[in-house]
Amino acid sequence: MAEIARLSGCTDWIDLDFVERQRTPERAMKLGIQLQLAGLSLSNTVSILDKLGVERSRKAIYDWGQKANLQPIDGRSPNHVALDETAIRINDQQFWLYAAADPDTNDLLHLRLFATTTTVLTEIFLRELRQKHNVESAVFLVDGAQHLQTALARAGLRFQTERDGNRNAIKRIFRELKRRTSSFSNCFSHVELQTAENWLQAFVAWFNAPN
Known part of the structure; x- marks a missing residue:
């Protein structure tokens, strides 16, 4: 495996x-x-x-x-960025995991947990992503979620709607992330929000690490 x-x-x-x-x-x-x-x-x-x-x-x-405070490496310059979010439960509360990945390398670029999904939160995520990586010339691959498209348009970033194809990379990563939680589902149990986010950041560093 x-x-x-x-x-x-x-x-x-x-x-x-x-x-x-x-x-x-x-x-x-x-x-x-x-x-x-x-x-x-x-x-x-x-x-x-x-x-x-x-x-x-x-x-x-x-x-x-x-x-160890493991963090993904900054400074990537991807040609494409797959952008998506998925529901993650921490104890009895639902959060939304935003993620950006380079479908050409399968590397995770950025992850964040938010209490909900809105255009404003997507803009925050994109701002953090731009601070870490050179994505100004990248084409963002998104599904039909309006808040993702609106935030990208406001940021002046190029995007195209793609439900499969290169976006399958982010779907595979989400499946892998959910399999890694304490219940091997999509739920972190008996942890604080910051603890879960620290684990997720460490997962990104591990996932991107050379074999």
Whole structure:
């Protein structure tokens, strides 16, 4: 499986500068973070590290991923940007996950959680995306959602309606994201909003990392 293959790839994208004490070997910490983002439960991650001679609690391993503050790399210049949103539940409340991806490379460019979907929030998302990447010349691929089209038009960005084709990349990414949550569905349980967003940003860094 693709997610398993990533576990043997480069780990330079994981920054462990937050570590104050070298109680755990860096290689084990990076593996623990990779296993979490690949969708393994904390209990199973504990078991795997234990077999490698590294005994750590579920909380300690969970904290590694949070403290690492992993972020996707800025400065991309895509020719196309697939733009979409999907419903994500955090505990008993529904949020909307906005995402932008480069369909030519399948890299995620930007992710954000919002309480609803509006033109104003889409404009905020686009402003953040433009601050991170050079998308001024890109063609945005969107579905029929009016708030997406209106926000793009106000921002002076080119777009075209496309329900399938290159937009399938973002649909595959959404399926992968939803499979990674604690319930292997589309629900984060027993977490704060910021915790969920930190996890999502770390997922982007893992997803874009070279194999």
